[in-house]
Amino acid sequence: MNVIVIPARYGSTRFPGKPLVNICGKPLVQWVYERASLSTVADEVLVATDDKRILRCVEGFGGKAYMTPECPTGTDRVAYLAKVMGEKWEYIVNVQGDEPLIAPEVIDAVFATLHSDKEAIVTMKRLIENEDDYNDPNVVKVVCDSEGYALYFSRSPIPYFRNQGRAFKHIGIYGYSRDVLLRFVSFPQSPLEVAEGLEQLRALENGIPIKVLETEYEAIGVDVPEDVERLENILKGVCDG
Numbered sequence: 618m619n620v621i622v623i624p625a626r627y628g629s630t631r632f633p634g635k636p637l638v639n640i641c642g643k644p645l646v647q648w649v650y651e652r653a654s655l656s657t658v659a660d661e662v663l664v665a666t667d668d669k670r671i672l673r674c675v676e677g678f679g680g681k682a683y684m685t686p687e688c689p690t691g692t693d694r695v696a697y698l699a700k701v702m703g704e705k706w707e708y709i710v711n712v713q714g715d716e717p718l719i720a721p722e723v724i725d726a727v728f729a730t731l732h733s734d735k736e737a738i739v740t741m742k743r744l745i746e747n748e749d750d751y752n753d754p755n756v757v758k759v760v761c762d763s764e765g766y767a768l769y770f771s772r773s774p775i776p777y778f779r780n781q782g783r784a785f786k787h788i789g790i791y792g793y794s795r796d797v798l799l800r801f802v803s804f805p806q807s808p809l810e811v812a813e814g815l816e817q818l819r820a821l822e823n824g825i826p827i828k829v830l831e832t833e834y835e836a837i838g839v840d841v842p843e844d845v846e847r848l849e850n851i852l853k854g855v856c857d858g
Contacts, residue, residue: 624691625714627668648717655721696802711791715838727792737828741788757787767827
């Protein structure tokens, strides 16, 4: 069974109540849910939340949502449901709850790779096209080996260009088999994870490979209230239609 889980918590430090913010007449979580539902291979789409307001909102527009306890990360929230739902959940894609333009073909590509590479976590990267993104610590960079597996993720500009080259930013979508997901969350926080503030480094430090697919999809998220107007301008054609 292929399952998409959208973790959504109310208490965001930078933007409390973010999943419920109105964007062109619909709450943010509904935009994400409807885009994810366009996946051609997912058997189920659901929201994992610790807040009844989000639960009621999702059920109000006809979506599926489940309550979880408070969890330290979105990955832990997904893993909690994977444990509860049991082995019928074979493959799981964690879609960020603040990306209302998530491309369904990106989700489908992650699922396809999971089916052929069951022992890896699967994620995405995109070519960095400007120096500002390369130097921005909020833009996570990734370097990979010749087979497309991650060597390292960092907030620092990597690789260092003594000569010419290309750099890639990480796109925060994750796919896992149920077994790999539960193994991943069983490990304690790792030293590099704590240093960089990047939980995917916990997987690398504990020997879980991360397959990184290249995409042209540009993740456009909502991190702070100021992002809402910018996103509405992008969605204007959709909203007016």
